[in-house]
Amino acid sequence: MEILKDVQAKGIQNIYRRNVERVLAALKVTTDFWKIVDYSDLPVPYASAIINSLLEKGLVRIENDEILLTEKGWQVCEEYQIGSYKDFSCEACQGRGVPFFKNTEFYRTFVGIAKDRPEPVQQFDQGAVTPETTVSRVLHMDMRGDIEGKEIIVMGAEDDLTGLAIALYGGYKRLLIIDIDERLIEFDNKLIKELGLKNVEAKVHDLRNPYSEEFLGKFDVFVTDPPETFAAFKAFIARGIATIKDQGGAGYFGLTLRDSSIFRWQKFQKELLRIGAVITDIIQDFNNYMNWGYHEETKAAKVAPVKKAPRDIWYRSAWYRIELLPGFERTNEPISDEVFYLDEEGSTT
Ligand code: SPD
Numbered sequence: 001m002e003i004l005k006d007v008q009a010k011g012i013q014n015i016y017r018r019n020v021e022r023v024l025a026a027l028k029v030t031t032d033f034w035k036i037v038d039y040s041d042l043p044v045p046y047a048s049a050i051i052n053s054l055l056e057k058g059l060v061r062i063e064n065d066e067i068l069l070t071e072k073g074w075q076v077c078e079e080y081q082i083g084s085y086k087d088f089s090c091e092a093c094q095g096r097g098v099p100f101f102k103n104t105e106f107y108r109t110f111v112g113i114a115k116d117r118p119e120p121v122q123q124f125d126q127g128a129v130t131p132e133t134t135v136s137r138v139l140h141m142d143m144r145g146d147i148e149g150k151e152i153i154v155m156g157a158e159d160d161l162t163g164l165a166i167a168l169y170g171g172y173k174r175l176l177i178i179d180i181d182e183r184l185i186e187f188d189n190k191l192i193k194e195l196g197l198k199n200v201e202a203k204v205h206d207l208r209n210p211y212s213e214e215f216l217g218k219f220d221v222f223v224t225d226p227p228e229t230f231a232a233f234k235a236f237i238a239r240g241i242a243t244i245k246d247q248g249g250a251g252y253f254g255l256t257l258r259d260s261s262i263f264r265w266q267k268f269q270k271e272l273l274r275i276g277a278v279i280t281d282i283i284q285d286f287n288n289y290m291n292w293g294y295h296e297e298t299k300a301a302k303v304a305p306v307k308k309a310p311r312d313i314w315y316r317s318a319w320y321r322i323e324l325l326p327g328f329e330r331t332n333e334p335i336s337d338e339v340f341y342l343d344e345e346g347s348t349t
Contacts, residue, residue, distance in 0.1 A: 006053045007046070014263035014345065015046055023050045024069075024077050028084040031066035034310035039085040041257040043345040044300040051305045065308040089285070093136075096286045096319075098143065100135040107135045110165050113191060117161060118183040122294040125227045125349040126159040126181070127315065129254075130288045134165045137252070137286075137319065141221070144281075144321060146250050147171050150220040153243050156207045156236055157225035158184040164191060166223075167200045176219070178205035207235045208335045211242060216332060219243045223252045225287070225317075228260035229343050233268055235335040241275055241322075242330035249324045251277070254287045256317035259346040276328030279320060286319035292348075299347040315348065 003020045019042055026039035037047045051067060054060040059073035069077070076082075089095030100107050111131045120126035129137075137160075141147050147166065151174040154163035163177030167188075177188055177200070188202035222243050226236030240251050255265060272279060295301055295309050 003050060003053045003057065003059075006056075007049045010049055012046055012049055012344075014261040015050075019046065020050055021080070021082055022085070023047060023054070024073070024080075024082045025085045027054075027060065027067065027069050027073065028077060028082070030085075031068050032312075033065075033067055033304055033306045033308065034314035035312070036067065037258060038314040038316060041262070043257070043259055043261055044347045045303045045344065046261065048303045048305055055305070062306060065306040067306065094132070094288070096133075096136045096140070096283060098136045098140045100132040100139065102139055103135070106138075106169055107131070109168055110135055110161075113164065113168070114161055116187075118159075118181070118187055120159055120292040120294070121181070122292075122297060122349060124159075124181055127289045127292040127348070129160045129225075130290055130313070133287050134160050134162055137162055137223070138165050138169050140283075140286075140319070140321075141166070141223070141252065142169070142171070144250070146221045146252075149173050151218065151245075152176070152221045152223065153178070153215070153219045153240070155222060155224040155240055155243075156180060156205075157223065158188065158202075160225060161188075162223055162225075163200075163202065164188050167192060167197045168195070170197075173199065175200040176215075177202040178207075180204065180206045207239060210332045210334055211239060215243050217243070217245050217330065219249070220245060221250045221252070225254040227349065228256060228264065228346055230264075230267065231335050233271070234331070237268075237272075238275065238331045241277065241324060241328060242332045244324050244328070244330075247324055247326045247328065250280075251320075251322045251324075253320050254317035255320055256287075256315065258315050258317070259348055261345050264345060272322060274329075275331075276325050277322040278325055279322050281319070281321035283319045285316040287317040288313045289315040289317070291315075295348075298349065303347060 022040040026036040093099040148171045152172050154177045158179035185202045185204050222240035224236045226232040
């Protein structure tokens with residue numbers, strides 16, 4: 001409680017005792033700051049503030065950019081019965097429940113194509129998921145009956161090449177891929193042409209602008225992966241819902257706790273229910289992001305208590321699936337530029 005109060009006194013309100021416990025649990029098994037963020041499911045600035053408070057109180061020390069529990073830190077863990085972070089996820093499917101190797105031909109083709117993908121850029125908060133993640137997303141969609149015969153829109157998440165992967169997989173009735181980044185749309189269009197992929201189109205579109213009639217109520221399924229601010233949630237997810245034709249339509253998106261707190265998740269979830277959606281799936285840590293080249297320029301790098309950049313995968317997100325119930329709401333207002341990518345919880349843009 002002392003650590004919690006200390007962090008709250010520094011202006012961080014969306015935090016509770018469990019967050020401090022999870023940082024301590026992570027510290028019992030790792031000395032790497034980025035793994036601590038991952039294991040404690042916290043926004044980087046919040047994990048950093050907790051570590052700084054633990055440092056001030058002598059519960060941890062930093063040596064060569066590694067964060068170590070002190071004797072006092074170990075004693076506190078024992079006194080408060082803080083267990084170690086544990087991961088019992090299935091090694092085959094990496095906890096997704098969908099092994100990417102269920103369709104090895106598809107996986108190999110996708111990996112061959114993705115190797116020439118454009119590099120992620122900071123301007124659009126890009127950071128691509130691993131090929132195993134993208135392939136598992138497609139298999140998961142097919143497993144839920146959201147590909148065959150469906151009209152699908154993939155919105156503003158093409159750094160992951162999920163649209164291109166669905167196009168390669170096939171079976172859909174119509175596929176539209178939209179993204180703000182011309183490089184990604186050009187990349188997709190080149191492959192669509194070269195491989196002769198049918199009933200698929202890729203177009204440049206900025207999701208902050210309202211949709212025209214050609215998008216509204218025209219699809220059975222939407223897929224996206226927004227930044228975690230509330231403005232971005234409205235631009236990507238509420239607008240995704242507005243593309244859905246009818247009750248029973250489905251939406252897929254990633255939400256992370258590395259750029260957003262569990263308190264923000266509650267706000268997102270309430271909004272989803274208000275709009276008329278039901279959450280059918282939340283698969284924690286389904287999406288594994290490869291480290292992006294602009295890390296040194298980010299707020300995350302600046303607030304971290306160590307200089308060491310992440311080496312391994314640490315940024316993961318949960319994969320959500322929703323279905324729309326009778327009477328769901330379609331909203332399509334313009335979204336302001338303010339706080340689109342970064343706010344007090346987000347730091348990796
Ligand atoms: N800027 C780092 C990469 C972020 C990728 N987007 C993740 C969105 C999760 N909803």
